[in-house]
Amino acid sequence: xxxxxxxxxxxxxxxxxxxxxxxxxxxxxxxxxxxxxxxxxxxxxxxxxxxxxxxxxxxxxxxxxxxxxxxxxxxxxxxxxxxxxxxxxxxxxxxxxxxxxxxxxxxxxxxxxxxxxxxxxxxxxxxxxxxxxxxxxxxxxxxxxxxxxxxxxxxxxxxxxxxxxxxxxxxxxxxxxxxxxxxxxxxxxxxxxxxxxxxxxxxxxxxxxxxxxxxxxxxxxxxxxxxxxxxxxxxxxxxxxxxxxxxxxxxxxxxxxxxxxxxxxxxxxxxxxxxxxxxxxxxxxxxxxxxxxxxxxxxxxxxxxxxxxxxxxxxxxxxxxxxxxxxxxxxxxxxxxxxxxxxxxxxxxxxxxxxxxxxxxxxxxxxxxxxxxxxxxxxxxxxxxxxxxxxxxxxxxxxxxxxxxxxxxxxxxxxxxxxxxxxxxxxxxxxxxxxxxxxxxxxx
Numbered sequence: 001x002x003x004x005x006x007x008x009x010x011x012x013x014x015x016x017x018x019x020x021x022x023x024x025x026x027x028x029x030x031x032x033x034x035x036x037x038x039x040x041x042x043x044x045x046x047x048x049x050x051x052x053x054x055x056x057x058x059x060x061x062x063x064x065x066x067x068x069x070x071x072x073x074x075x076x077x078x079x080x081x082x083x084x085x086x087x088x089x090x091x092x093x094x095x096x097x098x099x100x101x102x103x104x105x106x107x108x109x110x111x112x113x114x115x116x117x118x119x120x121x122x123x124x125x126x127x128x129x130x131x132x133x134x135x136x137x138x139x140x141x142x143x144x145x146x147x148x149x150x151x152x153x154x155x156x157x158x159x160x161x162x163x164x165x166x167x168x169x170x171x172x173x174x175x176x177x178x179x180x181x182x183x184x185x186x187x188x189x190x191x192x193x194x195x196x197x198x199x200x201x202x203x204x205x206x207x208x209x210x211x212x213x214x215x216x217x218x219x220x221x222x223x224x225x226x227x228x229x230x231x232x233x234x235x236x237x238x239x240x241x242x243x244x245x246x247x248x249x250x251x252x253x254x255x256x257x258x259x260x261x262x263x264x265x266x267x268x269x270x271x272x273x274x275x276x277x278x279x280x281x282x283x284x285x286x287x288x289x290x291x292x293x294x295x296x297x298x299x300x301x302x303x304x305x306x307x308x309x310x311x312x313x314x315x316x317x318x319x320x321x322x323x324x325x326x327x328x329x330x331x332x333x334x335x336x337x338x339x340x341x342x343x344x345x346x347x348x349x350x351x352x353x354x355x356x357x358x359x360x361x362x363x364x365x366x367x368x369x370x371x372x373x374x375x376x377x378x379x380x381x382x383x384x385x386x387x388x389x390x391x392x393x394x395x396x397x398x399x400x401x402x403x404x405x406x407x408x409x410x411x412x413x414x415x416x417x418x419x420x421x422x423x424x425x426x427x428x429x430x431x432x433x434x435x436x437x438x439x440x441x442x443x444x
Contacts, residue, residue, distance in 0.1 A: 002077075037072070157182060266330050268425075300351075352375060
């Protein structure tokens with residue numbers, strides 16, 4: 001019987017997916033739970049596993065948009081696996097070919113009889129041999145043109161050589177009209193060379209086109225919507241990362257040895273954002289029509305770069321997580337996003353987003369809000385810069401911070417205060433994020 005495979009629902013709000021790539025061909029034998037296709041939703045790329053073993057018949061093409069619940073392939077579960085019985089058929093075919101070859105007449109006839117397939121009389125063979133010898137002798141004989149050639153043939157005169165060099169023309173491409181074929185200055189002046197490999201007109205100028213994945217199209221649509229439908233504004237500040245550098249240097253080895261994850265920057269930033277959201281709850285809100293929704297929890301979205309585009313998994317209830325809990329969750333989600341295993345549910349429902357362009361070397365940016373959220377924090381690279389502290393110029397590891405926000409719901413005073421609260425927590429983490437007990441906060 002033929003099993004109809006339908007598109008499963010990737011998530012509550014998704015009604016359509018796109019066949020990104022078939023991993024098997026029509027008529028292939030597939031095993032149960034084998035990945036047979038990659039499907040793109042507007043939030044992630046997911047693998048479609050075979051529901052049974054059998055011969056597959058594809059009912060949709062790559063690039064087709066199919067509704068959730070629509071049949072995309074059939075699997076004949078009663079078919080036999082062709083890989084198990086293929087050797088007998090191949091052997092019989094080989095035996096048959098060998099038998100035909102033995103019964104076929106020889107392609108080489110007997111020369112003395114002048115008959116058979118391909119046979120030729122001796123007279124014809126002799127004539128052919130004589131012609132071949134004559135041809136060889138004629139090739140060895142000196143040709144009339146060769147006799148006229150001298151050292152001057154194809155050699156430019158000094159004036160001609162200078163002209164050819166200035167024009168970038170190889171002397172071998174110019175026919176000389178002087179005595180014994182010498183290249184004259186007049187020949188060089190009249191010569192027209194081809195553009196060299198280094199000229200602007202040379203080299204490859206090809207182009208290629210490829211279809212955007214559903215995920216990339218949806219990301220583009222949402223980003224344009226965020227720019228067009230929000231009153232987006234960005235405020236900037238900078239943070240001295242010296243205190244966090246010192247903490248990581250002192251405790252990173254013990255932290256990793258006990259918890260199995262590194263003590264990175266993301267846990268400090270997540271904890272700083274959670275604290276700032278508690279101080280400025282309007283930033284943890286969003287507009288829904290004519291209403292404002294405020295949240296008493298912090299679901300922090302972390303923007304990560306996946307193999308097919310930007311993905312934004314969510315750290316749930318970040319306000320309840322320790323430094324260890326944040327680092328473990330960040331690592332888990334980042335690995336799942338990188339490997340294409342992230343689910344739609346893991347990317348739904350964030351209340352605030354953190355994006356880190358610093359890992360790519362970004363010094364400063366204006367991050368775009370992740371709708372329907374109202375704000376986003378942009379992290380950047382850390383660079384030692386001269387700063388003034390108590391009247392002295394010292395070198396400190398500094399990071400520029402940026403918060404983009406929807407001015408319809410967040411006032412300038414709140415956005416600036418929110419970013420200053422993050423800056424203060426990053427510059428004084430022991431007091432503001434660890435309650436003056438580092439080992440307890442890091443669970444060491």
